[in-house]
Amino acid sequence: MTPVLLLDRSTSLITAPPEDATRREFITGVGAAALAAAFLAACGEDPADDRTATPTGTPEATTRVVDHAFGTIEVPVDPQRVIVADNNALPYILELGVVPIAAGSLGPEVFDGRDFHPALYELGAEETVPFSRDEPDYELVASLAPDLIIGSTFSLLNRVAGGVETYEQMAPLAAVDSDLPVFEQIRGYARILGREERAEALIAEFEDSIRSLAADVSVTDISIARAFGESDVFIYTEAEPFTALWLDLLGVTVVPGTENASEAGTIIASAEQLSELQGEALIVIDGIDRLEGNPLWPLLPAVQAGKVHSVGDYLTYNGGGGLNALREQIVGIAEFLATVE
Numbered sequence: 001m002t003p004v005l006l007l008d009r010s011t012s013l014i015t016a017p018p019e020d021a022t023r024r025e026f027i028t029g030v031g032a033a034a035l036a037a038a039f040l041a042a043c044g045e046d047p048a049d050d051r052t053a054t055p056t057g058t059p060e061a062t063t064r065v066v067d068h069a070f071g072t073i074e075v076p077v078d079p080q081r082v083i084v085a086d087n088n089a090l091p092y093i094l095e096l097g098v099v100p101i102a103a104g105s106l107g108p109e110v111f112d113g114r115d116f117h118p119a120l121y122e123l124g125a126e127e128t129v130p131f132s133r134d135e136p137d138y139e140l141v142a143s144l145a146p147d148l149i150i151g152s153t154f155s156l157l158n159r160v161a162g163g164v165e166t167y168e169q170m171a172p173l174a175a176v177d178s179d180l181p182v183f184e185q186i187r188g189y190a191r192i193l194g195r196e197e198r199a200e201a202l203i204a205e206f207e208d209s210i211r212s213l214a215a216d217v218s219v220t221d222i223s224i225a226r227a228f229g230e231s232d233v234f235i236y237t238e239a240e241p242f243t244a245l246w247l248d249l250l251g252v253t254v255v256p257g258t259e260n261a262s263e264a265g266t267i268i269a270s271a272e273q274l275s276e277l278q279g280e281a282l283i284v285i286d287g288i289d290r291l292e293g294n295p296l297w298p299l300l301p302a303v304q305a306g307k308v309h310s311v312g313d314y315l316t317y318n319g320g321g322g323l324n325a326l327r328e329q330i331v332g333i334a335e336f337l338a339t340v341e
Contacts, residue, residue: 068174085151091322099124104133119321146171154178210249216338223279227287240265281307309336
């Protein structure tokens with residue numbers, strides 16, 4: 001596999017947050033209408049003007065209506081100052097060719113000293129100003145005068161403090177459902193940005209790169225597990241969306257079946273149920289050291305046959321590195337399954 005070149009990250013910020021107002025004063029002291037007018041004025045735009053005259057004098061629309069997770073919204077046809085609310089959405093936005101001016105981050109302690117997943121810097125993340133995903137610096141966000149804010153339902157509804165209501169005062173806010181399969185997520189972000197063709201090209205490239213390896217896969221069934229907490233195990237079935245994606249592309253099946261699976265397609269098992277992992281090969285998502293200490297581990301067929309492969313946690317975590325990082329993990333699995341007999 002060709003190594004990925006990671007670019008050095010720029011440390012310069014676009015601008016600093018206003019010094020004459022606290023976050024509380026900014027949020028509670030200005031009404032939604034006043035905020036909207038202020039942002040439009042900062043950009044030199046008339047709030048009542050949503051069309052631009054063409055050279056022939058025919059009005060050309062500068063906004064369009066799109067459906068998103070929270071309903072229907074009017075967004076710029078060609079947004080220039082996009083802010084991404086969270087790390088779940090950021091990989092897809094970058095892969096679609098849009099470099100946001102700022103984005104919510106989990107913090108450098110999560111991603112090897114960087115504010116975003118390392119795989120994103122080659123896509124332009126070094127130009128994106130980071131701020132806390134869960135406790136956003138709303139003064140900073142406002143000072144950047146965004147014309148569109150994009151996020152995922154997972155973060156906006158469950159993690160970001162005051163996210164939906166506050167962001168909606170600053171710019172059009174559009175979200176994509178985090179529970180959708182990965183291809184539908186990137187299609188959702190593409191519709192918001194008007195980049196549907198690019199999304200379909202990325203999906204086709206993803207599928208082709210995996211299918212090209214399927215013919216060499218020499219096993220018929222596998223098991224997929226992940227350590228969960230101190231003693232439990234996540235067992236993934238074919239009903240789990242991210243698992244289903246690459247199982248189908250590689251033409252393999254997964255055991256156990258879906259009889260005891262939750263709506264999310266996973267089975268939460270105790271350490272004593274590790275023996276349910278009866279696949280010919282075993283894929284372990286993160287935390288393999290916690291499984292290896294289980295007394296049932298040496299008895300698993302895949303362990304006895306030496307057919308165990310460990311992958312990073314963003315194989316199922318859609319807030320990781322986007323399609324590129326996910327594809328690298330699946331290619332690694334395919335190459336592993338092609339070597340076992």
